[in-house]
Amino acid sequence: MALFGTDGVRGVANVDLTAELAVDLAIAAAHVLGEIGAFEGHRPKAIVGQDSRASGDFLEAAVVAGLTSAGVDVYRVGILPTPAVSFLVKESGADLGVMISASHNPMPDNGIKFFAKGGDKLADSLEAQIEARLGEPWDRPVGLNVGRIIEDTEAKNKYISYLLSTISTRLNGIKVVVDCANGAASYTAPLVYEKAGAIVTAISATPTGWNINENCGSTHLDNLIKTVVSTNSDLGVAHDGDADRCLFVAANGDVIDGDFILNILANQWLAQGKLNKNTVVGTVMSNLGFVKSMESAGITVEKTAVGDRYVLEKMLEHNFNLGGEQSGHIIMRDFSNTGDGLLTALQVMQVIVNSQKSLSDLASSMDKFPQVLINISDVKKDLLGSSEKIKQAILAADQELMGKGRVLVRASGTESIVRVMVEANELQLAQKIADSLAQLVRLELK
Numbered sequence: 001m002a003l004f005g006t007d008g009v010r011g012v013a014n015v016d017l018t019a020e021l022a023v024d025l026a027i028a029a030a031h032v033l034g035e036i037g038a039f040e041g042h043r044p045k046a047i048v049g050q051d052s053r054a055s056g057d058f059l060e061a062a063v064v065a066g067l068t069s070a071g072v073d074v075y076r077v078g079i080l081p082t083p084a085v086s087f088l089v090k091e092s093g094a095d096l097g098v099m100i101s102a103s104h105n106p107m108p109d110n111g112i113k114f115f116a117k118g119g120d121k122l123a124d125s126l127e128a129q130i131e132a133r134l135g136e137p138w139d140r141p142v143g144l145n146v147g148r149i150i151e152d153t154e155a156k157n158k159y160i161s162y163l164l165s166t167i168s169t170r171l172n173g174i175k176v177v178v179d180c181a182n183g184a185a186s187y188t189a190p191l192v193y194e195k196a197g198a199i200v201t202a203i204s205a206t207p208t209g210w211n212i213n214e215n216c217g218s219t220h221l222d223n224l225i226k227t228v229v230s231t232n233s234d235l236g237v238a239h240d241g242d243a244d245r246c247l248f249v250a251a252n253g254d255v256i257d258g259d260f261i262l263n264i265l266a267n268q269w270l271a272q273g274k275l276n277k278n279t280v281v282g283t284v285m286s287n288l289g290f291v292k293s294m295e296s297a298g299i300t301v302e303k304t305a306v307g308d309r310y311v312l313e314k315m316l317e318h319n320f321n322l323g324g325e326q327s328g329h330i331i332m333r334d335f336s337n338t339g340d341g342l343l344t345a346l347q348v349m350q351v352i353v354n355s356q357k358s359l360s361d362l363a364s365s366m367d368k369f370p371q372v373l374i375n376i377s378d379v380k381k382d383l384l385g386s387s388e389k390i391k392q393a394i395l396a397a398d399q400e401l402m403g404k405g406r407v408l409v410r411a412s413g414t415e416s417i418v419r420v421m422v423e424a425n426e427l428q429l430a431q432k433i434a435d436s437l438a439q440l441v442r443l444e445l446k
Helices: 019-035 055-069 082-092 124-132 155-165 189-195 222-230 258-271 288-296 308-318 341-355 359-363 381-386 388-401 427-444
Strands: 009-012 045-050 073-079 096-100 109-116 149-151 175-179 199-203 235-239 246-250 279-283 300-304 322-324 330-332 371-377 405-411 417-424
Touching: 019 055, 019 096, 019 109, 019 124, 045 055, 045 082, 055 073, 055 096, 055 109, 073 082, 073 155, 082 096, 082 109, 082 155, 082 341, 109 124, 155 189, 155 341, 175 189, 175 222, 175 341, 189 199, 189 235, 189 341, 199 222, 222 235, 222 246, 235 341, 246 258, 246 341, 246 359, 258 279, 258 288, 258 322, 258 330, 258 341, 258 359, 279 288, 279 308, 288 300, 300 308, 308 322, 308 330, 330 341, 341 359, 371 427, 381 405, 381 417, 388 405, 388 427, 405 427, 417 427
Parallel strands: 045 073, 045 096, 073 149, 175 199, 175 235, 279 300, 279 322
Antiparallel strands: 009 109, 096 109, 235 246, 322 330, 371 417, 405 417
16 A cells, blocks of 8 residues: 555554654655755755644654754744645745644544645655655765754744735725634634734634644534624634635535635636636536536636645646635645645635625525535445446446436545545435445445
Protein backbone atom coordinates (compact mmCIF):
# COMPACT_ATOMS: atom_id res chain seq x y z
CA MET A 1 0.00 0.00 0.00
CA ALA A 2 1.30 3.47 -0.90
CA LEU A 3 2.39 5.58 2.06
CA PHE A 4 1.18 8.86 0.56
CA GLY A 5 -2.56 9.43 0.08
CA THR A 6 -4.30 12.28 -1.73
CA ASP A 7 -3.13 14.74 0.93
CA GLY A 8 0.19 13.64 2.36
CA VAL A 9 0.90 10.83 4.82
CA ARG A 10 -1.74 10.15 7.47
CA GLY A 11 -2.39 7.62 10.18
CA VAL A 12 -2.78 7.14 13.91
CA ALA A 13 0.00 9.16 15.56
CA ASN A 14 2.61 7.01 17.29
CA VAL A 15 1.19 3.86 15.68
CA ASP A 16 1.12 4.37 11.89
CA LEU A 17 2.84 7.75 11.90
CA THR A 18 5.77 7.48 14.28
CA ALA A 19 8.60 9.84 15.18
CA GLU A 20 11.00 7.50 13.38
CA LEU A 21 8.94 7.65 10.19
CA ALA A 22 8.65 11.44 10.44
CA VAL A 23 12.44 11.76 10.68
CA ASP A 24 12.93 9.46 7.69
CA LEU A 25 10.31 11.29 5.61
CA ALA A 26 11.96 14.64 6.30
CA ILE A 27 15.42 13.34 5.38
CA ALA A 28 14.16 11.66 2.20
CA ALA A 29 12.26 14.81 1.17
CA ALA A 30 15.40 16.89 1.63
CA HIS A 31 17.40 14.47 -0.51
CA VAL A 32 14.83 14.25 -3.31
CA LEU A 33 14.23 17.99 -3.51
CA GLY A 34 17.94 18.72 -3.24
CA GLU A 35 18.77 16.38 -6.10
CA ILE A 36 16.25 17.97 -8.47
CA GLY A 37 18.02 21.28 -7.99
CA ALA A 38 15.71 22.94 -5.48
CA PHE A 39 18.64 23.72 -3.15
CA GLU A 40 21.20 24.55 -5.81
CA GLY A 41 23.59 27.42 -5.06
CA HIS A 42 22.30 28.32 -1.61
CA ARG A 43 21.73 27.05 1.91
CA PRO A 44 18.32 25.30 1.91
CA LYS A 45 15.44 26.68 3.98
CA ALA A 46 12.18 25.08 5.15
CA ILE A 47 8.99 26.34 6.80
CA VAL A 48 7.46 23.93 9.34
CA GLY A 49 4.04 24.37 10.94
CA GLN A 50 1.44 22.26 12.72
CA ASP A 51 -2.19 22.16 13.78
CA SER A 52 -3.25 21.93 17.43
CA ARG A 53 -3.02 18.15 17.99
CA ALA A 54 -0.93 17.11 20.97
CA SER A 55 0.91 14.60 18.78
CA GLY A 56 2.00 17.47 16.57
CA ASP A 57 4.64 18.37 19.14
CA PHE A 58 6.68 15.19 18.84
CA LEU A 59 6.06 14.85 15.10
CA GLU A 60 7.16 18.43 14.46
CA ALA A 61 10.28 17.83 16.55
CA ALA A 62 11.01 14.73 14.50
CA VAL A 63 10.52 16.51 11.16
CA VAL A 64 12.72 19.40 12.30
CA ALA A 65 15.39 16.95 13.44
CA GLY A 66 15.31 15.16 10.11
CA LEU A 67 15.54 18.34 8.05
CA THR A 68 18.30 19.97 10.09
CA SER A 69 20.33 16.76 10.14
CA ALA A 70 20.10 16.83 6.33
CA GLY A 71 21.50 20.37 6.25
CA VAL A 72 18.24 22.35 5.94
CA ASP A 73 17.63 25.48 8.01
CA VAL A 74 14.15 25.28 9.56
CA TYR A 75 11.87 28.20 10.35
CA ARG A 76 9.32 27.06 12.93
CA VAL A 77 6.00 28.93 12.65
CA GLY A 78 4.01 27.06 15.30
CA ILE A 79 0.26 26.42 15.10
CA LEU A 80 -1.02 27.95 11.87
CA PRO A 81 -3.39 26.90 9.06
CA THR A 82 -1.98 24.72 6.29
CA PRO A 83 -2.43 27.51 3.70
CA ALA A 84 -0.35 29.79 5.92
CA VAL A 85 2.59 27.41 5.51
CA SER A 86 2.05 27.41 1.73
CA PHE A 87 1.95 31.23 1.72
CA LEU A 88 5.03 31.55 3.90
CA VAL A 89 7.03 29.18 1.68
CA LYS A 90 6.23 31.36 -1.31
CA GLU A 91 6.58 34.71 0.49
CA SER A 92 9.95 33.86 2.04
CA GLY A 93 11.42 32.06 -0.96
CA ALA A 94 11.85 28.89 1.10
CA ASP A 95 12.79 25.67 -0.65
CA LEU A 96 10.11 23.53 0.96
CA GLY A 97 7.40 23.51 3.59
CA VAL A 98 6.05 20.88 5.95
CA MET A 99 2.68 20.90 7.68
CA ILE A 100 1.94 18.49 10.52
CA SER A 101 -1.82 17.93 10.33
CA ALA A 102 -4.52 15.36 9.64
CA SER A 103 -7.02 18.05 8.64
CA HIS A 104 -10.58 16.92 9.50
CA ASN A 105 -9.54 13.50 10.82
CA PRO A 106 -10.15 12.59 14.49
CA MET A 107 -7.65 13.75 17.11
CA PRO A 108 -5.64 10.50 17.42
CA ASP A 109 -4.65 10.79 13.74
CA ASN A 110 -1.99 13.06 12.38
CA GLY A 111 -0.32 13.66 9.05
CA ILE A 112 2.61 15.18 7.20
CA LYS A 113 2.12 17.34 4.10
CA PHE A 114 5.00 18.64 2.00
CA PHE A 115 5.11 21.81 -0.08
CA ALA A 116 7.59 22.51 -2.85
CA LYS A 117 9.32 25.82 -3.56
CA GLY A 118 6.59 28.32 -4.46
CA GLY A 119 4.13 26.80 -1.99
CA ASP A 120 2.56 24.09 -4.16
CA LYS A 121 1.92 20.55 -2.90
CA LEU A 122 4.34 17.96 -4.21
CA ALA A 123 3.54 16.07 -7.38
CA ASP A 124 2.72 12.36 -7.09
CA SER A 125 6.03 11.51 -8.77
CA LEU A 126 8.04 13.36 -6.11
CA GLU A 127 6.07 11.74 -3.29
CA ALA A 128 6.82 8.34 -4.84
CA GLN A 129 10.52 9.20 -4.92
CA ILE A 130 10.46 10.25 -1.27
CA GLU A 131 8.77 7.00 -0.29
CA ALA A 132 11.31 4.99 -2.28
CA ARG A 133 14.22 6.70 -0.53
CA LEU A 134 13.11 6.06 3.07
CA GLY A 135 15.88 4.65 5.25
CA GLU A 136 18.58 4.69 2.58
CA PRO A 137 22.26 5.11 3.55
CA TRP A 138 23.51 8.68 3.16
CA ASP A 139 26.45 10.98 3.83
CA ARG A 140 25.59 13.18 6.78
CA PRO A 141 26.66 16.84 6.83
CA VAL A 142 28.83 17.99 9.72
CA GLY A 143 30.00 21.23 11.28
CA LEU A 144 28.79 24.35 9.53
CA ASN A 145 26.73 22.26 7.11
CA VAL A 146 24.12 21.04 9.57
CA GLY A 147 20.86 22.95 9.61
CA ARG A 148 19.78 25.52 12.19
CA ILE A 149 16.38 26.15 13.82
CA ILE A 150 14.87 29.64 13.76
CA GLU A 151 11.63 30.69 15.50
CA ASP A 152 9.60 32.86 13.10
CA THR A 153 7.62 35.01 15.54
CA GLU A 154 6.17 37.17 12.76
CA ALA A 155 4.70 34.34 10.67
CA LYS A 156 1.13 34.76 11.94
CA ASN A 157 1.14 38.52 11.35
CA LYS A 158 2.52 38.08 7.82
CA TYR A 159 -0.27 35.64 6.99
CA ILE A 160 -2.98 37.87 8.46
CA SER A 161 -1.70 40.90 6.53
CA TYR A 162 -1.72 38.89 3.32
CA LEU A 163 -5.31 37.73 3.86
CA LEU A 164 -6.54 41.27 4.51
CA SER A 165 -4.82 42.46 1.32
CA THR A 166 -7.04 40.16 -0.78
CA ILE A 167 -10.25 42.13 -0.15
CA SER A 168 -10.99 45.70 -1.23
CA THR A 169 -14.24 46.13 0.70
CA ARG A 170 -14.58 46.49 4.46
CA LEU A 171 -16.90 43.95 6.08
CA ASN A 172 -18.27 46.52 8.52
CA GLY A 173 -21.42 45.41 10.30
CA ILE A 174 -21.62 41.85 9.02
CA LYS A 175 -22.29 39.45 11.91
CA VAL A 176 -20.42 36.16 11.60
CA VAL A 177 -20.04 33.13 13.84
CA VAL A 178 -16.81 31.22 13.22
CA ASP A 179 -16.30 27.62 14.35
CA CYS A 180 -12.54 27.09 14.56
CA ALA A 181 -12.75 23.31 15.18
CA ASN A 182 -10.43 23.83 18.16
CA GLY A 183 -7.75 23.73 15.51
CA ALA A 184 -5.30 25.92 13.65
CA ALA A 185 -7.93 28.55 12.78
CA SER A 186 -8.37 29.37 16.48
CA TYR A 187 -5.39 31.75 16.49
CA THR A 188 -6.08 33.48 13.18
CA ALA A 189 -9.68 33.32 11.90
CA PRO A 190 -11.49 35.41 14.57
CA LEU A 191 -8.72 38.01 14.44
CA VAL A 192 -8.73 38.23 10.62
CA TYR A 193 -12.50 38.64 10.38
CA GLU A 194 -12.48 41.29 13.12
CA LYS A 195 -9.68 43.21 11.42
CA ALA A 196 -11.72 43.09 8.19
CA GLY A 197 -14.59 44.82 9.99
CA ALA A 198 -16.92 41.94 10.87
CA ILE A 199 -18.64 41.46 14.22
CA VAL A 200 -17.31 38.06 15.26
CA THR A 201 -18.54 35.36 17.61
CA ALA A 202 -15.97 32.57 17.90
CA ILE A 203 -16.85 29.04 19.03
CA SER A 204 -14.69 25.94 19.44
CA ALA A 205 -11.67 28.24 19.53
CA THR A 206 -9.90 26.96 22.65
CA PRO A 207 -7.55 24.15 21.59
CA THR A 208 -6.30 21.81 24.31
CA GLY A 209 -4.37 19.45 22.07
CA TRP A 210 -7.03 16.78 22.48
CA ASN A 211 -10.28 18.47 21.35
CA ILE A 212 -9.54 19.24 17.68
CA ASN A 213 -12.54 18.36 15.44
CA GLU A 214 -14.39 16.93 18.45
CA ASN A 215 -18.08 17.55 17.72
CA CYS A 216 -17.15 20.81 16.02
CA GLY A 217 -15.78 22.25 12.80
CA SER A 218 -16.77 21.57 9.21
CA THR A 219 -17.71 17.93 9.87
CA HIS A 220 -20.00 18.69 12.85
CA LEU A 221 -22.17 21.71 12.07
CA ASP A 222 -24.97 21.39 14.66
CA ASN A 223 -23.46 23.79 17.20
CA LEU A 224 -22.64 26.36 14.54
CA ILE A 225 -26.17 26.22 13.12
CA LYS A 226 -27.65 26.67 16.58
CA THR A 227 -25.36 29.61 17.39
CA VAL A 228 -25.95 31.41 14.07
CA VAL A 229 -29.73 31.22 14.51
CA SER A 230 -29.75 32.10 18.23
CA THR A 231 -27.49 35.16 17.78
CA ASN A 232 -29.32 36.43 14.67
CA SER A 233 -26.03 36.42 12.80
CA ASP A 234 -25.74 36.93 9.05
CA LEU A 235 -23.77 33.74 8.53
CA GLY A 236 -21.54 31.13 10.09
CA VAL A 237 -18.16 29.85 8.93
CA ALA A 238 -16.95 26.35 9.81
CA HIS A 239 -13.29 25.48 9.42
CA ASP A 240 -11.65 22.08 9.66
CA GLY A 241 -8.66 21.27 11.84
CA ASP A 242 -6.04 22.86 9.59
CA ALA A 243 -8.33 25.54 8.09
CA ASP A 244 -7.63 24.79 4.45
CA ARG A 245 -11.37 24.64 3.84
CA CYS A 246 -14.62 26.09 5.08
CA LEU A 247 -18.35 25.55 4.90
CA PHE A 248 -20.98 28.19 5.55
CA VAL A 249 -24.25 28.34 7.44
CA ALA A 250 -26.85 30.87 6.29
CA ALA A 251 -28.84 33.04 8.70
CA ASN A 252 -31.75 30.59 8.59
CA GLY A 253 -29.50 27.62 9.42
CA ASP A 254 -29.14 26.21 5.90
CA VAL A 255 -25.76 24.62 5.12
CA ILE A 256 -23.86 26.15 2.21
CA ASP A 257 -21.28 23.64 0.98
CA GLY A 258 -18.38 23.94 -1.46
CA ASP A 259 -20.59 23.59 -4.54
CA PHE A 260 -22.70 26.55 -3.45
CA ILE A 261 -19.54 28.52 -2.64
CA LEU A 262 -18.09 27.85 -6.09
CA ASN A 263 -21.42 28.78 -7.64
CA ILE A 264 -21.48 32.13 -5.81
CA LEU A 265 -17.88 33.01 -6.66
CA ALA A 266 -18.10 31.83 -10.28
CA ASN A 267 -21.19 33.93 -10.96
CA GLN A 268 -19.56 36.95 -9.30
CA TRP A 269 -16.31 36.56 -11.21
CA LEU A 270 -18.14 35.99 -14.50
CA ALA A 271 -20.06 39.24 -14.03
CA GLN A 272 -16.79 41.06 -13.30
CA GLY A 273 -14.99 39.51 -16.27
CA LYS A 274 -12.51 37.78 -13.93
CA LEU A 275 -13.36 34.11 -14.59
CA ASN A 276 -10.64 32.70 -16.86
CA LYS A 277 -12.07 30.98 -19.95
CA ASN A 278 -15.52 31.11 -18.32
CA THR A 279 -14.62 27.82 -16.64
CA VAL A 280 -14.63 26.47 -13.09
CA VAL A 281 -12.96 23.24 -11.97
CA GLY A 282 -14.86 20.77 -9.79
CA THR A 283 -14.50 17.08 -8.98
CA VAL A 284 -16.41 13.88 -9.61
CA MET A 285 -18.16 14.62 -6.29
CA SER A 286 -19.53 17.98 -7.50
CA ASN A 287 -23.32 18.01 -7.23
CA LEU A 288 -25.27 17.64 -10.46
CA GLY A 289 -27.27 20.70 -9.48
CA PHE A 290 -24.05 22.72 -9.43
CA VAL A 291 -23.11 21.52 -12.91
CA LYS A 292 -26.54 22.41 -14.31
CA SER A 293 -26.49 25.83 -12.61
CA MET A 294 -23.10 26.61 -14.14
CA GLU A 295 -24.23 25.45 -17.57
CA SER A 296 -27.27 27.71 -17.43
CA ALA A 297 -24.99 30.65 -16.59
CA GLY A 298 -22.74 29.88 -19.57
CA ILE A 299 -19.93 28.52 -17.39
CA THR A 300 -18.11 25.29 -18.23
CA VAL A 301 -17.36 22.79 -15.43
CA GLU A 302 -14.20 20.70 -15.72
CA LYS A 303 -14.06 17.69 -13.40
CA THR A 304 -11.12 15.94 -11.73
CA ALA A 305 -10.56 13.14 -9.25
CA VAL A 306 -11.31 13.98 -5.62
CA GLY A 307 -8.49 15.94 -3.98
CA ASP A 308 -7.63 19.62 -4.14
CA ARG A 309 -4.20 18.74 -5.59
CA TYR A 310 -5.92 17.31 -8.68
CA VAL A 311 -8.13 20.37 -8.94
CA LEU A 312 -5.01 22.53 -8.90
CA GLU A 313 -3.28 20.38 -11.53
CA LYS A 314 -6.19 20.92 -13.91
CA MET A 315 -6.22 24.65 -13.15
CA LEU A 316 -2.51 25.00 -13.80
CA GLU A 317 -2.66 22.91 -16.97
CA HIS A 318 -5.32 25.10 -18.59
CA ASN A 319 -4.84 28.42 -16.74
CA PHE A 320 -8.19 28.30 -14.94
CA ASN A 321 -8.39 30.49 -11.85
CA LEU A 322 -11.31 29.09 -9.83
CA GLY A 323 -11.92 25.55 -8.64
CA GLY A 324 -12.69 23.46 -5.62
CA GLU A 325 -14.49 20.64 -3.91
CA GLN A 326 -17.88 20.07 -2.34
CA SER A 327 -16.07 19.62 0.98
CA GLY A 328 -15.13 23.31 0.99
CA HIS A 329 -11.61 23.29 -0.45
CA ILE A 330 -11.72 26.33 -2.75
CA ILE A 331 -8.71 27.39 -4.83
CA MET A 332 -8.55 30.93 -6.17
CA ARG A 333 -5.36 31.14 -8.20
CA ASP A 334 -5.53 34.92 -8.37
CA PHE A 335 -4.49 34.76 -4.72
CA SER A 336 -3.13 31.32 -3.91
CA ASN A 337 -2.39 27.87 -5.34
CA THR A 338 -3.90 26.03 -2.38
CA GLY A 339 -7.22 25.79 -0.61
CA ASP A 340 -7.56 28.40 2.13
CA GLY A 341 -10.67 28.48 4.32
CA LEU A 342 -9.98 31.96 5.71
CA LEU A 343 -9.38 33.41 2.24
CA THR A 344 -12.59 31.78 1.00
CA ALA A 345 -14.61 33.19 3.89
CA LEU A 346 -13.29 36.70 3.29
CA GLN A 347 -14.08 36.54 -0.42
CA VAL A 348 -17.64 35.28 0.12
CA MET A 349 -18.33 37.89 2.82
CA GLN A 350 -17.06 40.56 0.42
CA VAL A 351 -19.59 39.37 -2.17
CA ILE A 352 -22.35 39.59 0.46
CA VAL A 353 -21.41 43.17 1.34
CA ASN A 354 -20.94 44.35 -2.26
CA SER A 355 -24.13 42.71 -3.56
CA GLN A 356 -26.19 43.68 -0.51
CA LYS A 357 -27.70 40.20 -0.70
CA SER A 358 -27.92 37.59 2.02
CA LEU A 359 -25.99 34.36 1.77
CA SER A 360 -29.28 32.52 1.21
CA ASP A 361 -30.17 34.81 -1.69
CA LEU A 362 -26.77 34.31 -3.30
CA ALA A 363 -27.02 30.53 -2.92
CA SER A 364 -30.55 30.40 -4.35
CA SER A 365 -29.25 30.52 -7.93
CA MET A 366 -28.42 26.82 -7.56
CA ASP A 367 -30.79 23.93 -6.84
CA LYS A 368 -28.91 21.08 -5.22
CA PHE A 369 -29.86 17.55 -6.23
CA PRO A 370 -30.67 15.32 -3.22
CA GLN A 371 -27.51 13.42 -2.34
CA VAL A 372 -26.90 10.44 -0.08
CA LEU A 373 -23.34 9.73 1.06
CA ILE A 374 -22.54 6.57 3.02
CA ASN A 375 -19.05 6.03 4.45
CA ILE A 376 -18.23 2.34 4.92
CA SER A 377 -15.44 1.40 7.32
CA ASP A 378 -13.87 -1.94 8.22
CA VAL A 379 -13.67 -3.07 4.60
CA LYS A 380 -10.71 -3.82 2.32
CA LYS A 381 -10.88 -0.68 0.21
CA ASP A 382 -7.98 -1.78 -2.03
CA LEU A 383 -10.18 -4.57 -3.46
CA LEU A 384 -12.84 -2.15 -4.71
CA GLY A 385 -11.51 -1.89 -8.25
CA SER A 386 -11.42 -5.65 -8.78
CA SER A 387 -15.01 -6.45 -7.75
CA GLU A 388 -17.10 -7.29 -10.82
CA LYS A 389 -20.27 -7.51 -8.71
CA ILE A 390 -19.85 -3.92 -7.54
CA LYS A 391 -19.09 -2.73 -11.09
CA GLN A 392 -22.25 -4.39 -12.42
CA ALA A 393 -24.34 -2.98 -9.57
CA ILE A 394 -23.12 0.53 -10.36
CA LEU A 395 -24.02 0.09 -14.04
CA ALA A 396 -27.49 -1.12 -13.06
CA ALA A 397 -27.96 1.87 -10.76
CA ASP A 398 -26.92 4.27 -13.52
CA GLN A 399 -29.50 2.69 -15.84
CA GLU A 400 -32.18 3.04 -13.17
CA LEU A 401 -31.43 6.75 -12.78
CA MET A 402 -31.63 7.26 -16.58
CA GLY A 403 -29.72 10.55 -16.59
CA LYS A 404 -31.65 12.01 -13.64
CA GLY A 405 -28.85 11.35 -11.19
CA ARG A 406 -25.51 9.64 -10.81
CA VAL A 407 -23.56 7.12 -8.74
CA LEU A 408 -20.01 7.27 -7.41
CA VAL A 409 -18.31 4.56 -5.37
CA ARG A 410 -14.72 5.32 -4.40
CA ALA A 411 -12.07 4.49 -1.86
CA SER A 412 -11.07 7.45 0.28
CA GLY A 413 -7.56 8.76 -0.31
CA THR A 414 -7.17 9.97 3.28
CA GLU A 415 -9.14 7.49 5.41
CA SER A 416 -9.63 3.71 5.53
CA ILE A 417 -13.16 3.83 4.16
CA VAL A 418 -15.15 3.38 0.96
CA ARG A 419 -17.60 6.16 0.05
CA VAL A 420 -20.90 5.45 -1.72
CA MET A 421 -22.49 8.60 -3.15
CA VAL A 422 -25.80 8.68 -5.01
CA GLU A 423 -27.59 11.73 -6.41
CA ALA A 424 -31.10 11.65 -7.81
CA ASN A 425 -33.97 14.00 -8.49
CA GLU A 426 -35.79 12.32 -5.57
CA LEU A 427 -34.23 11.69 -2.16
CA GLN A 428 -36.10 8.41 -1.65
CA LEU A 429 -34.62 6.97 -4.85
CA ALA A 430 -31.11 8.13 -3.95
CA GLN A 431 -31.40 6.57 -0.48
CA LYS A 432 -32.67 3.23 -1.86
CA ILE A 433 -29.83 2.90 -4.37
CA ALA A 434 -27.17 4.04 -1.87
CA ASP A 435 -28.33 1.57 0.79
CA SER A 436 -28.28 -1.27 -1.71
CA LEU A 437 -24.78 -0.45 -2.96
CA ALA A 438 -23.45 0.05 0.58
CA GLN A 439 -24.73 -3.38 1.60
CA LEU A 440 -23.02 -4.96 -1.42
CA VAL A 441 -19.73 -3.18 -0.66
CA ARG A 442 -19.79 -4.49 2.92
CA LEU A 443 -20.33 -8.05 1.68
CA GLU A 444 -17.83 -7.96 -1.17
CA LEU A 445 -14.98 -6.17 0.59
CA LYS A 446 -15.23 -7.64 4.09
